[in-house]
Amino acid sequence: MGFYSANTPEQKRVKKLTGDINISEMFKNECETRGIAIYNAYNIQKRLLHEVEQEELRGVKEVDDRLMELLEERSKNKVTHRYVDFVSNEDSASRGVVPPRPDEKTTLPPKDQIKIPPRARDGKEFFRDDELPEIEMLKKIMLQNKKIINQNKIIIEQLKK
Helix, strand or coil: CCCCCCCCHHHHHHHHHHCCCCCCHHHHHHHHHHCCCHHHHHHHHHHHHHHHHCCCCCCHHHHHHHHHHHHHHHCCCCCCCCHHHHCCCHHHCCCCCCCCCCCCCCCCCCHHHCCCCHHHCCCCCCCCHHHCCHHHHHHHHHHHHHHHHHHHHHHHHHHHC
């Protein structure tokens, strides 16, 4: 049994890029190479989360671009790579969201034409107790009696102890 996460894909992306409560090691290293102080790294993280919560940023691409803007603004050293390209995009995708319905027609027949066998067991029919033939009824009674005898044996062994 799973749980439903209320986080949007944007919030997940921010947490993936910068870390959750504590700054992630990768983001910390990136800030060090750019010459950004640790308190400014926290400020960047808070700024991104605030903008996502205020719905100023829509979409993972906007979150990535805004993070790169903030890193460029605060950086003292020039860096040639894009930090967001190192972090995989699939992990921050929202898994709790129902995918959109496809527009194309399905190849399945309509529901009226689909026949389901009884109890989905190769079309084998099962009788009720009053419909059983006499031999089947006797077999069923014998099986129940065997179960009762086995239970009684176990109870007798427990009582002897």
